[in-house]
Amino acid sequence: MKTEIEQRVEKSYAKQNAMKNIGAVITEIGSGTVTIELPFRTDLTQQNGFIHAGIVTMIVDTACGYAAYSLMPSTAAVLTVEYKVNFISPALGDKLIARGRVLKPGRTLMACLGEVHAVTDGKEKLVATMLATMIARDQVG
Amino acid sequence: MKTEIEQRVEKSYAKQNAMKNIGAVITEIGSGTVTIELPFRTDLTQQNGFIHAGIVTMIVDTACGYAAYSLMPSTAAVLTVEYKVNFISPALGDKLIARGRVLKPGRTLMACLGEVHAVTDGKEKLVATMLATMIARDQVG
Amino acid sequence: MKTEIEQRVEKSYAKQNAMKNIGAVITEIGSGTVTIELPFRTDLTQQNGFIHAGIVTMIVDTACGYAAYSLMPSTAAVLTVEYKVNFISPALGDKLIARGRVLKPGRTLMACLGEVHAVTDGKEKLVATMLATMIARDQVG
Amino acid sequence: MKTEIEQRVEKSYAKQNAMKNIGAVITEIGSGTVTIELPFRTDLTQQNGFIHAGIVTMIVDTACGYAAYSLMPSTAAVLTVEYKVNFISPALGDKLIARGRVLKPGRTLMACLGEVHAVTDGKEKLVATMLATMIARDQVG
Numbered sequence: 001m002k003t004e005i006e007q008r009v010e011k012s013y014a015k016q017n018a019m020k021n022i023g024a025v026i027t028e029i030g031s032g033t034v035t036i037e038l039p040f041r042t043d044l045t046q047q048n049g050f051i052h053a054g055i056v057t058m059i060v061d062t063a064c065g066y067a068a069y070s071l072m073p074s075t076a077a078v079l080t081v082e083y084k085v086n087f088i089s090p091a092l093g094d095k096l097i098a099r100g101r102v103l104k105p106g107r108t109l110m111a112c113l114g115e116v117h118a119v120t121d122g123k124e125k126l127v128a129t130m131l132a133t134m135i136a137r138d139q140v141g
Numbered sequence: 142m143k144t145e146i147e148q149r150v151e152k153s154y155a156k157q158n159a160m161k162n163i164g165a166v167i168t169e170i171g172s173g174t175v176t177i178e179l180p181f182r183t184d185l186t187q188q189n190g191f192i193h194a195g196i197v198t199m200i201v202d203t204a205c206g207y208a209a210y211s212l213m214p215s216t217a218a219v220l221t222v223e224y225k226v227n228f229i230s231p232a233l234g235d236k237l238i239a240r241g242r243v244l245k246p247g248r249t250l251m252a253c254l255g256e257v258h259a260v261t262d263g264k265e266k267l268v269a270t271m272l273a274t275m276i277a278r279d280q281v282g
Numbered sequence: 283m284k285t286e287i288e289q290r291v292e293k294s295y296a297k298q299n300a301m302k303n304i305g306a307v308i309t310e311i312g313s314g315t316v317t318i319e320l321p322f323r324t325d326l327t328q329q330n331g332f333i334h335a336g337i338v339t340m341i342v343d344t345a346c347g348y349a350a351y352s353l354m355p356s357t358a359a360v361l362t363v364e365y366k367v368n369f370i371s372p373a374l375g376d377k378l379i380a381r382g383r384v385l386k387p388g389r390t391l392m393a394c395l396g397e398v399h400a401v402t403d404g405k406e407k408l409v410a411t412m413l414a415t416m417i418a419r420d421q422v423g
Numbered sequence: 424m425k426t427e428i429e430q431r432v433e434k435s436y437a438k439q440n441a442m443k444n445i446g447a448v449i450t451e452i453g454s455g456t457v458t459i460e461l462p463f464r465t466d467l468t469q470q471n472g473f474i475h476a477g478i479v480t481m482i483v484d485t486a487c488g489y490a491a492y493s494l495m496p497s498t499a500a501v502l503t504v505e506y507k508v509n510f511i512s513p514a515l516g517d518k519l520i521a522r523g524r525v526l527k528p529g530r531t532l533m534a535c536l537g538e539v540h541a542v543t544d545g546k547e548k549l550v551a552t553m554l555a556t557m558i559a560r561d562q563v564g
Contacts, residue, residue: 017186018193045158046203052159053221054199061194062187080194081391082415084225084366084507084554086534088527104511104549108390109363109417111509111552126527129534131507131554133364133415135391222532223556225366225413225507227393229386245370245408249531250504250558252368252411267386270393272366272413274505274556276532299468300475327440328485334441335503336481343476344469362476366507 005029005070012069016062024059026066032102034066039095051091053128056098056116060085060130063100064112068134071105076136081109083132091127093118100130110134146170146211153210157203165200167207173243175207180236192232194269197239197257201226201271204241205253209275212246217277222250224273232268234259241271251275287311287352294351298344306341308348314384316348321377333373335410338380338398342367342412345382346394350416353387358418363391365414373409375400382412392416428452428493435492439485447482449489455525457489462518474514476551479521479539483508483553486523487535491557494528499559504532506555514550516541523553533557 002010006029013019013026019036022044028035036059038044038051046052061080069078100114114130143151147170154160154167160177163185169176177200179185179192187193202221210219241255255271284292288311295301295308301318304326310317318341320326320333328334343362351360382396396412425433429452436442436449442459445467451458459482461467461474469475484503492501523537537553 012188015188016193017184018196019187021184043158043162046160047153047156048218052157052199053202053224054195055159057198057202058193058195061198077189080228082225082227082364082393082413083194084223086223086526086554086556087221088534103509103552111364111511113552129526129536129554131364131509131552133509223505223534223554227385227413227415229393244368244411252370252505254411270385270395270413272368272411272505274368294470297470298475299466300478301469303466325440325444328442329435329438330500334439334481335484335506336477337441339480339484340475340477343480359471362510364507364509365476366505368505369503 005031008074009066009070019062022055029070032067032071032105034063034070034100036063036098037095040093051096053087056091056096056128057085059096060098060100060114060116060128061132063098064114064130064132065134067100067102067112068110071102071110072136075139077139079135079137081133081135083130085128085130087128088126091118093120095119096127108136146172149215150207150211159199160203163196170211173208173212173246175204175211175241177204177239178236181234192237194228197232197237197269198226200237201239201241201255201257201269202273204239205255205271205273206275208241208243208253209251212243212251213277216280218280220276220278222274222276224271226269226271228269229267232259234261236260237268249277287313290356291316291348291352301344304337311352314349314353314387316345316352316382318345318380319377322375333378335369338373338378338410339367341378341380342382342396342398342410343414345380346396346412346414347416349382349384349394350392353384353392354418357421359421361417361419363415363417365412367410367412369410370408373400375402377401378409390418428454431497432489432493442485445478452493455490455494455528457486457493457523459486459521460518463516474519476510479514479519479551480508482519483521483523483537483539483551484555486521487537487553487555488557490523490525490535491533494525494533495559498562500562502558502560504556504558506553508551508553510551511549514541516543518542519550531559
């Protein structure tokens with residue numbers, strides 16, 4: 001049976017057209033941690049054939065955002081205040097795995113650390129690291 | 142007639158499947174500045190119906206990247222080292238306009254500043270600000 | 283006569299031992315903008331004889347922080363949530379000038395842009411650019 | 424006996440007037456990791472009596488910089504390209520400990536992750552997290 005956190009995250013995620021569009025799926029929802037996977041697709045690439053930096057950012061932003069969301073009161077919504085991403089190796093492989101986790105839960109703001117790895121033949125390689133700030137907002141409606 | 146810079150940027154941009162995929166187009170290429178526009182589409186949204194932060198990032202990253210590329214030798218390729226984005230208001234409107242410009246050209250590294258505005262009925266509103274580092278790499282092949 | 287904003291900023295600044303310690307002074311306080319100057323001193327340098335990146339950061343963080351503070355209610359305190367700094371040329375010259383300004387005032391959070399220039403014989407050169415998030419907190423006591 | 428890395432780092436560190444000025448000391452030099460400690464001092468504080476964000480940044484920047492330097496060829500110099508810092512809790516305690524480590528060594532660029540903890544009665548609390556880019560430059564002279 002699904003936890004309350006899993007239900008909340010999945011309900012919100014289902015409304016994310018952009019994530020559906022690129023074929024990303026949530027594969028793990030913990031308390032302060034979320035994992036998202038993205039199978040490689042050639043329609044998501046930049047000029048060198050790597051997954052576009054913006055797409056890499058999108059999956060790890062979403063992983064960090066829901067990691068923060070998982071620690072917020074059930075009436076809150078989550079928004080990204082800002083993030084920073086370092087790109088460490090090309091986003092090439094069978095799939096990308098983005099893992100987000102909350103560094104320290106706060107009442108309003110949550111600092112999160114995220115990592116994206118490329119998986120090729122079962123081996124992981126670090127692609128990008130994110131340091132982000134998420135905010136809890138009162139849900140509208 | 143197109144300048145050498147315009148030709149180089151357009152040739153590289155044509156290989157960016159991800160940018161084509163979301164419907165973004167380059168509307169201005171200068172010396173150290175590039176503008177990209179993205180008409181609003183509901184398949185690019187997050188859970189609140191705004192354009193996803195990752196998509197906002199993608200267009201301003203690309204604008205900053207080509208702004209840097211426009212100042213590089215014609216044999217170089219451009220890669221994103223890292224960026225930081227602050228999200229200032231919801232990405233909602235008829236379209237988004239991302240403008241990137243080089244703060245100071247360097248031989249290898251270029252610091253760039255980017256802005257995304259949402260345009261509604263011809264009026265612009267600041268959506269996001271990016272501070273990025275681009276690198277010139279020797280072209281492979 | 284001093285404005286209410288100038289009085290508030292100067293009162294808070296007077297409590298900043300670290301800023302006094304390095305010899306930095308506020309030279310301009312506007313509505314959403316603050317300027318701080320730091321005369322060059324050899325006891326603030328790193329291994330190459332440039333002003334240390336941390337000191338460059340300190341003056342532009344403070345300029346951005348008070349720029350945000352100048353737009354907050356008089357009962358609020360300001361704290362730095364996070365910042366990002368790109369270092370563009372060596373911090374060398376007669377003095378450094380740090381200018382901070384609010385990109386868009388928010389009720390709680392304020393995104394700020396800051397710049398540091400080195401001044402040599404009256405000529406300015408860009409040293410660093412900051413993109414920061416400030417938060418308004420209820421004053422304690 | 425000191426390793427070649429320890430000797431190089433210590434020789435460079437000895438030239439850092441700013442670090443001497445604030446009383447920071449290197450306490451560990453590994454291969455891709457460096458630790459710096461800063462005893463609390465009231466002349467390093469901001470308006471609330473916490474160690475100034477710029478000083479917190481200074482020690483973790485230096486820890487990250489030397490972590491990168493430890494993996495560079497002995498003829499190289501290290502410079503900070505950019506960094507981002509999230510401030511998570513007040514810099515208050517008996518001392519601060521800054522730990523920097525290289526995420527992935529590169530020929531020219533190194534992405535580094537840094538953390539600052541405040542130590543009070545032997546207990547550590549996370550104060551700040553840094554994500555930084557360092558560059559190897561040919562030594563001048």
